[in-house]
Structure formats: C-alpha cells, structure tokens
Amino acid sequence: MYRVIQFSTGNVGREALRMIIARPDLELVGVHAASPAKIGRDAAELCGLGEPTGITATDDLDALVALGADCVVFTAQAETRPDEALAQMCAFLRAGTDVVATSFVWLVNPRSADAWLLDPLREACEEGGSSLYVNGIDPGYSGDTLALAALSLAGSADRVVIQEVFDYADYDDGEFTGVQFGFGLPADAEPALMATPGIVASIWGGSVHLLAEAMGITLDSVSDRWETWVTPTPIDCVMTKVEANCVAAVRFAAEGFRDGRAVIVVEHVNRLTPAAAPDWAYPPEGRDGVHRVLVEGHPGIEINSHVGGGEISETFAGVVSTAARVVNAIAAVRAADPGILGVVDLPAGYAGRVMS
Incomplete structure (x- = not known):
C-alpha cells in the first residue's frame, strides 16, 4: 500500500482525491488546499463523499512534506505560478517523496523541457532519490x-x-x-x-x-x-x-x-x-x-x-481521465529509477489496479 498526499482540490484534484480514497492499494495521508474556505475540512467532504476520512485539508507545506508519504498527486495549477509550484514540487522530491502530476505541462516530454524547470527538479530528485512524472489527457x-x-x-x-x-x-x-x-x-x-x-x-x-x-x-x-x-x-x-x-x-x-x-x-x-x-x-x-x-x-x-458519454458529459469525463492518468501511474513511478520520467520511461499499459 502506498501512502499518498493529494495536492489541490480543484476540478482535477477532487476527482483524484475520490480515486485515492476509494482504492485499497492507496492510503490517503494528507490533503493540500489553498483556499481558506477549504482548510480544516475533511477530505471526503471536499470531494463529495459521505464517510469522513479523518484527513483534513491544510495549506502547511512543511507539515505535508514531513509526513514522508510515498507519493504526491500534484494537480495544482502551476503554469500561472511557476516559481511557487516549482518550490512545492522540489520540497517533496528532496524529502524522498515521488510526485505524479498534471501540472507543468512542459514536462509531459521532459526531453524537450527547458533548463529553468528541469535543473532544479533533477537536483531535487537526486537529493531525495525520488521520481517525478507529469502527464494528463491533453497534453499527455x-x-x-x-x-x-x-x-x-x-x-x-x-x-x-x-x-x-x-x-x-x-x-x-x-x-x-x-x-x-x-x-x-x-x-x-x-x-x-x-x-x-x-x-x-x-x-x-x-x-x-x-x-x-x-x-x-x-x-x-x-x-x-x-x-x-x-x-x-x-x-x-x-x-x-x-x-x-x-x-x-x-x-x-x-x-x-x-x-x-x-x-x-x-x-x-x-x-x-x-x-x-x-x-x-x-x-x-x-x-x-x-x-x-x-x-x-x-x-x-x-x-x-x-471518454464519457451516457450519464457523464465528455468534457467532465476528460477531467476524470486526467486525474486517473496520474493516479494510475503511482505504482509504476514508485518502481522506476529516480529522476524525471516521461511516458516512454514507464511500462506500456501502466494502469496498475483500476478499481470498479
């Protein structure tokens, strides 16, 4: 079982949070939220589930890093606040916590990403012996x-x-x-x-x-x-x-x-x-x-x-699939060598345990 932190509870983050809570191979240990209205609320409430988890949202980055989780699902918006998001990711990576993310879309193909982004992340991965994987549905x-x-x-x-x-x-x-x-x-x-x-x-x-x-x-x-x-x-x-x-x-x-x-x-x-x-x-x-x-x-x-159709709209299904894309990658990223990973570095069909 992997101990997981969900970082952000926006459109994609809420869906990722629901998946983490539902899966028996994942244990939710922390939730990050930026909005003051969400701080202190139970994770289940934030994603529309009825049974409380006992895990409440916080904006205390240091406290979340100190949990020593196996992986962070990072779905916070990064492209509009790159310096802050980069610092947050690096903090987890330096502490030895892997990161799977939908943020920093330039890293969907890390081989073509710029040095301003790659260099600090590589250094953080080396320091913590950790891995970073960024993907989604498009880009991705x-x-x-x-x-x-x-x-x-x-x-x-x-x-x-x-x-x-x-x-x-x-x-x-x-x-x-x-x-x-x-x-x-x-x-x-x-x-x-x-x-x-x-x-x-x-x-x-x-x-x-x-x-x-x-x-x-x-x-x-x-x-x-x-x-x-x-x-x-x-x-x-x-x-x-x-x-x-x-x-x-x-x-x-x-x-x-x-x-x-x-x-x-x-x-x-x-x-x-x-x-x-x-x-x-x-x-x-x-x-x-x-x-x-x-x-x-x-x-x-x-x-x-x-994706989608029937009772779920195709635009909303795209949000769900974006979340699933990274949650389903957790096991493969945990098994990979440390560093910044692209889809070609993970096993084909890395979906792992998808729950019905």
Whole structure:
C-alpha cells in the first residue's frame, strides 16, 4: 500500500482525491488546499463523499512534506505560478517523496523541457532519490500514448495530426480555461494569453518533439498558429456567456516543420455549443468531443478516442481521465529509477489496479 498526499482540490484534484480514497492499494495521508474556505475540512467532504476520512485539508507545506508519504498527486495549477509550484514540487522530491502530476505541462516530454524547470527538479530528485512524472489527457495521452500506438501500426508515416475537437459549452471552468482561451472576448479586444506567439508551441511542442523522435526525423522548426471564430448572435452556456461579435470558438496548433511542410500537427478545435465555427472540424456524430490521431502513410490510420458519454458529459469525463492518468501511474513511478520520467520511461499499459 502506498501512502499518498493529494495536492489541490480543484476540478482535477477532487476527482483524484475520490480515486485515492476509494482504492485499497492507496492510503490517503494528507490533503493540500489553498483556499481558506477549504482548510480544516475533511477530505471526503471536499470531494463529495459521505464517510469522513479523518484527513483534513491544510495549506502547511512543511507539515505535508514531513509526513514522508510515498507519493504526491500534484494537480495544482502551476503554469500561472511557476516559481511557487516549482518550490512545492522540489520540497517533496528532496524529502524522498515521488510526485505524479498534471501540472507543468512542459514536462509531459521532459526531453524537450527547458533548463529553468528541469535543473532544479533533477537536483531535487537526486537529493531525495525520488521520481517525478507529469502527464494528463491533453497534453499527455492523446499526443503520446495514443499517437505512439497509431504510429506502431504504420509501415511508414509521412505526416501525423493529433486533434482534440471538443465542445466546451458545459465545462464549468470559465475562470481559467475560458479566460485563457479568450472565450467571450470582443473581436477587437487584446488577444487571450494563449494566443501570444510561442505559447501554444511551448505547451504542446513536447508532443511534437516526442513524435519526431519516434518517427526518426529531424524537424527544422516548431511553430504555432491561432484562429478565433466570432459569433454573430449571443451564446449562453455553462462555460460563459458570449455576446454577439465576441469569440465563441478557437482553433490552434503546434506544428513541426520539415522541408517547408507541417509533418507533425497537434491541434485543438474548441467551441461553445455546436452552433459555433460551423466550418471547422466536428467530432463524430453523437459525440461532444474526440481525441483523434491521423497518420498519413502506409497504411493511412485514423484512431478516434472518446471518454464519457451516457450519464457523464465528455468534457467532465476528460477531467476524470486526467486525474486517473496520474493516479494510475503511482505504482509504476514508485518502481522506476529516480529522476524525471516521461511516458516512454514507464511500462506500456501502466494502469496498475483500476478499481470498479
């Protein structure tokens, strides 16, 4: 049994917390929360379970580090507060506690991450004899595990396109995802932060480089593109309310170029309700979203991957799967050699014990 700390109780963190509490191979020993309203509340209450665990949330990092847990599930937002999040991760790693995380998306492919992030984390892993693994569903699963599976079916591959095509209308995350993607912004407003040149290539470029390595090719460059679609009529949905002449869909990509051609493309198409961006790609009929891999080669390959459906929405299912991706990695990370790990460093099908 592994002694585990859940770090954060946001959308993904709540789902991870539920999984940890439910699994007999994991013992919850600590919970971190940043909000004063959550401090002192039982872990079960924070994730909607009825039976108390006796573990209450704290914002005392030193106290959590001192628990000497086997692993921390780190789902706190890091990209908007990198210095603080880096210090938190390093504190656990130096103490010998492994970290599995959905944060710092640049580390989905650590081989392409920058030194400002890698160096302190490597030093912390060396000092504590610990390991760090970062993954999720996108970036993560769709751009590595799913794409590598598709490439394994190809005798030759000339081009690979990875797509997330999702309707985000019922995704209750307007304060972060909505703002970052620029949903609701007037057509003539300052673009969203994500539209800043280089941001998309930075976040999803790790997948581009990973696939280039798998294909045995050298890229000339990796760049990004960003497009918006403006609604002519108001759209009101869970994500946010969009007035007429404001952004209701975005399409963006990180693209790896070779000889003037985009040979690896990692693309998002995200809209608010099916009415938005009618000329852009849609998921298959009857679905609100898809993670898709297209391989142009011999033979051509298309894999459409879905989570959710039925009683659980596909956007919320993506949150659950993001949490599951790292919780299910705990045993494999504990068994791995110390250091910063990527998906290619873990056994294929590392899911471990998934409880019904």
